[in-house]
Amino acid sequence: MNNAQKVRIYDLSKELNLENKDILEICAQLSITVKSHSSTISESQAERIKAMADKYVANQTSGHGSEPSLKGERKQEILAIHHKQTHRRSSSDSPNSSQDSSPTLVAPPRPPIKPQAPVGVTLSQKPTPVIPAPNQGVTPPEKSQMPIKTEQAPKKVKEPEATLMGAPQRVKPTVKSLDKSSIEKLEVKPTLKSEIPMPKKPGVVSPPSPKPALPQPQIGVKKQVQGKVKPELNRPLSPKSDLDDIPELIAPSVKPLSDLTDDGAIDEETIETPIGEKPKLKRPSPPRPSSKRQKWEEEEEEESKAKASKVAPKAKRRANHLEDDEDDLDANLDSNPIPLSVSLSIARPPKPKSQNKSPVAANKPKKPTLKPDGTTVRAKSDRREQPEVNQRPEYIILDSNLTVRELAERLNIAETEIIKSLFSKGIAVNITQTLDLETARLVTEELGVLIEVPEVIAAATKQTEMLDAKDLEHLQRRPPVVTIMGHVDHGKTTLLDSIRKTKVAQGEAGGITQHIGAYHVDVEHNGVSQQIVFLDTPGHEAFTAMRARGARVTDMAILVVAADDGVQPQTREAFSHAKAAGVPVVVAINKIDKPDANPDRIKQELSELGLVPEEWGGETIMVPVSALKGENLDTLLEMLLLVSEVEELVANPNRLGKGTVIEANLDRARGPVATLLVQNGTLRVGDAIVAGGVFGKIRAMIDDRGQKVEAASPSFAVEILGLNNVPSAGDEFEVYPTEKEARLIAEKTAETQRNSRLQLAMSSRRVTLTTLSAQAQEGELKELNLILKADVQGSVEALLGALTQLPQNEVQIRVLLAAPGEITETDVDLAAASGAVVVGFNTTLASGARASADHEGVDIREYDIIYKLLDDIQGAMEGLLEPEEIESSLGQAQVRAVFPVGRGAVAGCYVQSGKVVRNRLVRIRRGNEVVYQGSLDSLKRMKEDSREVNAGYECGVGIDKFNDWKEGDIIEAYEMTMKRRTLAGK
Numbered sequence: 001m002n003n004a005q006k007v008r009i010y011d012l013s014k015e016l017n018l019e020n021k022d023i024l025e026i027c028a029q030l031s032i033t034v035k036s037h038s039s040t041i042s043e044s045q046a047e048r049i050k051a052m053a054d055k056y057v058a059n060q061t062s063g064h065g066s067e068p069s070l071k072g073e074r075k076q077e078i079l080a081i082h083h084k085q086t087h088r089r090s091s092s093d094s095p096n097s098s099q100d101s102s103p104t105l106v107a108p109p110r111p112p113i114k115p116q117a118p119v120g121v122t123l124s125q126k127p128t129p130v131i132p133a134p135n136q137g138v139t140p141p142e143k144s145q146m147p148i149k150t151e152q153a154p155k156k157v158k159e160p161e162a163t164l165m166g167a168p169q170r171v172k173p174t175v176k177s178l179d180k181s182s183i184e185k186l187e188v189k190p191t192l193k194s195e196i197p198m199p200k201k202p203g204v205v206s207p208p209s210p211k212p213a214l215p216q217p218q219i220g221v222k223k224q225v226q227g228k229v230k231p232e233l234n235r236p237l238s239p240k241s242d243l244d245d246i247p248e249l250i251a252p253s254v255k256p257l258s259d260l261t262d263d264g265a266i267d268e269e270t271i272e273t274p275i276g277e278k279p280k281l282k283r284p285s286p287p288r289p290s291s292k293r294q295k296w297e298e299e300e301e302e303e304s305k306a307k308a309s310k311v312a313p314k315a316k317r318r319a320n321h322l323e324d325d326e327d328d329l330d331a332n333l334d335s336n337p338i339p340l341s342v343s344l345s346i347a348r349p350p351k352p353k354s355q356n357k358s359p360v361a362a363n364k365p366k367k368p369t370l371k372p373d374g375t376t377v378r379a380k381s382d383r384r385e386q387p388e389v390n391q392r393p394e395y396i397i398l399d400s401n402l403t404v405r406e407l408a409e410r411l412n413i414a415e416t417e418i419i420k421s422l423f424s425k426g427i428a429v430n431i432t433q434t435l436d437l438e439t440a441r442l443v444t445e446e447l448g449v450l451i452e453v454p455e456v457i458a459a460a461t462k463q464t465e466m467l468d469a470k471d472l473e474h475l476q477r478r479p480p481v482v483t484i485m486g487h488v489d490h491g492k493t494t495l496l497d498s499i500r501k502t503k504v505a506q507g508e509a510g511g512i513t514q515h516i517g518a519y520h521v522d523v524e525h526n527g528v529s530q531q532i533v534f535l536d537t538p539g540h541e542a543f544t545a546m547r548a549r550g551a552r553v554t555d556m557a558i559l560v561v562a563a564d565d566g567v568q569p570q571t572r573e574a575f576s577h578a579k580a581a582g583v584p585v586v587v588a589i590n591k592i593d594k595p596d597a598n599p600d601r602i603k604q605e606l607s608e609l610g611l612v613p614e615e616w617g618g619e620t621i622m623v624p625v626s627a628l629k630g631e632n633l634d635t636l637l638e639m640l641l642l643v644s645e646v647e648e649l650v651a652n653p654n655r656l657g658k659g660t661v662i663e664a665n666l667d668r669a670r671g672p673v674a675t676l677l678v679q680n681g682t683l684r685v686g687d688a689i690v691a692g693g694v695f696g697k698i699r700a701m702i703d704d705r706g707q708k709v710e711a712a713s714p715s716f717a718v719e720i721l722g723l724n725n726v727p728s729a730g731d732e733f734e735v736y737p738t739e740k741e742a743r744l745i746a747e748k749t750a751e752t753q754r755n756s757r758l759q760l761a762m763s764s765r766r767v768t769l770t771t772l773s774a775q776a777q778e779g780e781l782k783e784l785n786l787i788l789k790a791d792v793q794g795s796v797e798a799l800l801g802a803l804t805q806l807p808q809n810e811v812q813i814r815v816l817l818a819a820p821g822e823i824t825e826t827d828v829d830l831a832a833a834s835g836a837v838v839v840g841f842n843t844t845l846a847s848g849a850r851a852s853a854d855h856e857g858v859d860i861r862e863y864d865i866i867y868k869l870l871d872d873i874q875g876a877m878e879g880l881l882e883p884e885e886i887e888s889s890l891g892q893a894q895v896r897a898v899f900p901v902g903r904g905a906v907a908g909c910y911v912q913s914g915k916v917v918r919n920r921l922v923r924i925r926r927g928n929e930v931v932y933q934g935s936l937d938s939l940k941r942m943k944e945d946s947r948e949v950n951a952g953y954e955c956g957v958g959i960d961k962f963n964d965w966k967e968g969d970i971i972e973a974y975e976m977t978m979k980r981r982t983l984a985g986k
């Protein structure tokens with residue numbers, strides 16, 4: 001990362017304890033051009049902003065610092081719903097309902113939403129700055145904050161003066177996340193710990209301390225770290241002069257526990273900042289969920305606490321777990337558009353089994369086995385791996401494609417570990433092979449190492465990334481986009497169908513058969529009709545990659561678990577996808593109508609995953625349903641709306657549309673068809689649109705109910721016609737003011753994609769050439785390079801799944817590109833550059849592709865039956881195998897007489913069967929012994945040279961190197977033929 005000169009708006013906002021939008025506003029005032037909170041600015045600009053922040057905050061505090069009405073009204077609503085739901089649940093589910101109900105009634109909105117919802121702003125993430133009076137003791141922030149928030153609504157900044165008037169109260173400063181390297185540079189003397197009063201609970205506002213030991217230890221860790229100003233940390237700062245002199249010290253920023261305690265120096269609990277000096281820039285806020293390292297640190301802290309004390313509530317751990325930033329980063333990777341998205345990795349979609357391995361489990365040393373003599377012995381691999389586990393880094397930075405060797409160096413493991421790991425996933429690589437980010441991520445995650453992707457915004461912010469600074473003024477609530485995930489056969493499809501049937505008005509049912517990959521339902525909630533948009537993602541294993549994408553554009557996930565089956569591999573996998581995308585999960589315990597349904601067992605199993613039901617003190621909403629019978633679906637939908645309200649899902653409908661392609665295909669009659677999920681703005685017929693490298697003018701739009709529509713607002717999905725080619729699912733789209741602009745942007749993107757494909761192809765070819773020796777070691781591994789084009793993404797993924805099933809121990813399939821759409825000249829270029837075969841399934845050739853293929857000598861094969869395609873691929877793979885030599889018998893002759901000729905002899909023979917042929921091989925047997933084997937050099941029939949003599953005839957046979965003929969010898973004539981080997985025969 002290049003953080004030396006650049007400051008990210010996002011980080012600056014944290015440092016100043018302001019919201020991104022505040023910083024963006026300041027930027028606007030200072031004429032600093034930034035696009036979003038992810039934009040970076042120079043340090044000097046940052047300094048200007050900091051200087052301005054004071055003024056800005058003061059303005060906000062005095063004038064317009066009120067919360068948008070959205071939050072205020074929402075809270076009341078949620079309180080009511082929560083009350084209702086909790087009451088319902090407590091009376092039905094909980095055996096201790098009477099006991100449970102009273103606290104529930106006064107409780108603020110459910111806490112589970114907080115940890116599960118790093119995307120939006122949850123209620124608990126914005127605690128009111130009101131601090132309990134000393135005699136109230138320690139109050140969990142959620143409980144005290146929620147009900148008061150509406151009245152207070154001090155959005156921009158807390159009113160420190162008011163608070164100070166009452167009592168010398170303290171506010172815990174925001175715990176800031178730190179750059180790891182910076183943390184290492186920071187040295188904090190332990191003395192600080194004893195000097196500063198400390199509250200006992202993190203995240204809890206402490207009662208005022210009668211006398212602060214330090215006047216104002218506001219520690220601008222970030223700046224100090226960079227400047228290595230260790231002495232300042234120890235030096236008691238005089239409240240005014242020091243702080244005024246050192247602007248960096250203004251923003252309270254405290255090193256997190258997990259890191260600082262490494263030095264044995266200080267922990268977050270030890271630093272408290274009494275309100276007093278320079279309060280304006282301070283706005284006490286809980287840790288921001290999207291702060292990457294902070295979340296890691298919190299998780300570490302939480303885990304270490306949990307380890308130390310088993311009594312720590314699981315729910316707490318879960319909270320941090322859900323905020324797990326590893327996962328943000330994980331999905332981050334997803335959100336990073338890799339032009340050649342299928343190269344190497346998507347060729348073999350991640351198998352659930354690999355996903356299931358928890359990083360912890362992967363790192364966990366296996367139990368030593370007890371030998372009969374009582375000594376313990378570790379498995380071989382343990383012995384080998386154990387030291388490596390210890391040396392593995394906590395996280396690595398993945399910023400671009402890298403070779404196996406480079407990845408091994410970063411992970412501090414042997415290259416063979418990576419090769420083995422990928423091999424187990426069906427991806428054969430060698431040491432110098434370049435891995436794309438996705439593949440590198442697979443390996444890294446399996447090892448339990450966190451990934452940081454610099455310059456890429458966390459996936460959780462993907463939706464907010466869709467918002468620009470200028471949208472902030474016009475935000476309106478949008479419906480939640482929900483994905484249904486879960487194990488095969490647990491009832492995802494049935495649940496979707498059931499919801500759809502019951503919730504789509506009868507009049508519109510005609511469109512029910514319309515499949516566009518997403519649909520919306522209308523739900524009556526609090527007397528108002530609201531919408532929920534469901535993404536219809538396939539459930540089969542082959543579609544894992546698509547599911548992962550599904551999670552990226554969703555606001556929340558329903559995790560379906562069959563009550564009679566329990567948590568299964570894909571349940572875990574689905575959960576990790578949701579976690580990775582930072583979306584909250586609502587569990588639907590399905591099939592409760594079945595006699596062997598055991599919801600409690602399911603809850604138990606889910607708890608082990610970290611999903612603890614609310615009624616057990618956890619934070620996960622679990623709704624028992626029967627998708628088949630339509631039972632309890634209303635509750636499920638209501639819960640989704642409840643969570644969505646807390647998520648605060650907003651967009652600006654008054655701008656040009658922007659969003660993500662969720663499905664695309666080539667319709668023979670209608671041309672390229674794409675289903676787009678609008679995530680911001682409004683999409684209209686006639687818009688000039690760019691999606692990935694394709695563009696077009698929207699000719700028509702059809703919604704999920706089969707109706708032609710003129711416009712689609714945020715969160716809605718529509719099928720559009722008018723693109724010039726088929727985009728890829730997962731591509732982002734955007735509308736441009738003119739068609740010309742759209743064309744230019746698309747062409748530029750297409751060019752970039754084409755270049756990176758070629759680059760990758762070339763690099764992979766180089767790799768093949770330069771790694772001959774490595775291949776020899778691997779047993780002469782051969783490769784069949786393929787470029788796969790199909791009608792729809794679903795077919796592509798199904799094909800990729802099927803290809804992985806082909807035996808690849810001798811010939812490895814490498815899919816350089818797999819995408820829906822026509823076979824284009826670009827594909828041919830790529831094939832030519834990489835020696836690949838282009839395989840088209842249910843698709844056509846774009847104009848010029850055939851001519852180009854003929855010119856380049858590229859083999860294009862077109863199929864419309866999957867089995868035929870697979871047969872041919874298998875055949876091609878077999879063609880690459882060394883042929884086998886097979887002996888086939890030609891015939892047999894018997895020596896009846898021996899005639900001396902010169903210094904040698906010829907045999908007078910009778911052909912008993914088949915034929916004998918000149919210049920073919922013969923074997924001469926005498927009894928059981930083979931006395932000669934070689935070529936038959938001369939063959940005569942009736943003294944005439946003959947090429948072959950058939951059965952029933954006599955002939956003379958001469959062999960240059962063999963004269964020792966005996967009557968009765970048998971001549972076996974045969975030939976060796978080369979036979980193509982089949983992989984199946986291996």
Ligand SMILES: Nc1nc2c(ncn2[C@@H]2O[C@H](COP(=O)(O)OP(=O)(O)OP(=O)(O)O)[C@@H](O)[C@H]2O)c(=O)[nH]1
Nearest residue numbers: 488489490491492493494539540590591626627628
């Ligand atoms: N008894 C009962 N059966 C159900 C229920 N929900 C689904 N099923 C049955 O479970 C089977 C699988 O349901 P699907 O909806 O196809 O499951 P799925 O998770 O979509 O499966 P994949 O698409 O293969 O991943 C079907 O036979 C359904 O009829 C339910 O609530 N009760």
